[in-house]
Amino acid sequence: MTRYIIRRLLQAIPLLFLISVVLFVLMQNMGDPIATMGGRTVTRSQDRERLTRQLGLDKPIYVQYFYWLVGNDWTKTDLDGDGIPETQGKRRGVLRGDFGTSLVNRGRPVTEVIGDRLPNTLLLMLTAEAVVVLGALLIGIYSALHQYSAIDNTVTAITFALYSMPVFFFALLVMYIFAVNFKQWGLPYLPTVGMFEPVAGKTPIQVAWHMVLPVATLAFPFFATYSRYTRSSMLEVLSQDYIRTAKSKGLPRRDVIFVHALKNAALPIVTLIGLDLPFLLGGAIVTERIFAWPGMGRLFLDHLSRADTPVVMGILMLIAVAVIVFQIITDITYAWLDPRIRYD
DSSP: OHHHHHHHHHHHHHHHHHHHHHHHHHHTTSOOGGGGTTTTSOOOHHHHHHHHHHTTTTSOHHHHHHHHHTOBOOOEEOSSSSSOOEEOOOBOOGGGTOOOBOTTTTTOBHHHHHHHHHHHHHHHHHHHHHHHHHHHHHHHHHHHHTTTSHHHHHHHHHHHHHHTSOHHHHHHHHHIIIIIIHHHTTSOOOOOSSSSOTTTOSOHHHHHHHHHHHHHHHHHHHHHHHHHHHHHHHHHHHTSHHHHHHHHTTOOHHHIIIIIIHHHHTHHHHHHHHHHHHHHTTOOHHHHHHTTOOSHHHHHHHHHHTTOHHHHHHHHHHHHHHHHHHHHHHHHHHHHHOTTOOOO
């Protein structure tokens, strides 16, 4: 297993290099970051030239990529034309742990910009993933044990109806029902924006109360997928000979279902979770935008619209690394769940 993990990590190096090249080239054609540095004020031509030289945007794209990847040395040039050489900022490069500074966020390091938002996204997304996995497992197991029953058919219809509903429509629907209407009816209503009320402060109760609608919006599309995979896998496993043998030996029904059947039926669910978890780092752009949740989704959208290459590249490369790592973890989980799988 150790050799397999090392081999996968070595194979990931050229893959990450190729991904970074493609993303960097695409980002160079997304817009002009200098045009948005002045906010609502139009950037003057002399400031544009100075900033272009200072940020290295006047250099060829392969030189900019080399600086982003490896870094550059201290240089002194007359950036503002006053005859006094200024010292340009030194970058160590991504390979040495320096993702650079944000072009539009007052020169803050990319790691700080992402670090401020990442905990908020993980809190929201991991909660939603836990709700989806737990709920889908229970629904899928129950549907498999009561195949074609009235409850099975009802659950199937409801889950597919929710799955076919656009995310933004579901978000606006729950906001209208549980925030607008509940407030008009004099009932306890749910908040729709932010993580907490400024007056109350960022307390656990406030954060949990503000998470209800975003978590529900994130979870509803996945219920159908996860529950149907669980149902079909459980039906297939329950028809196997070893399950019938376990039943004939008089094992408790709970042990047959949750120990023998569910462990083998969980492989498709592990695949789905392994594919979904890395993208949790990127947040949910639509959901975070609608509910004004200060997470990675909003961060990515805001900085992409302003062509902030260091921040956007930092987010995308973080997701790319997470995909590779979680795929390795998924393979290891396969071997743990199914002893027949070997990677040596």
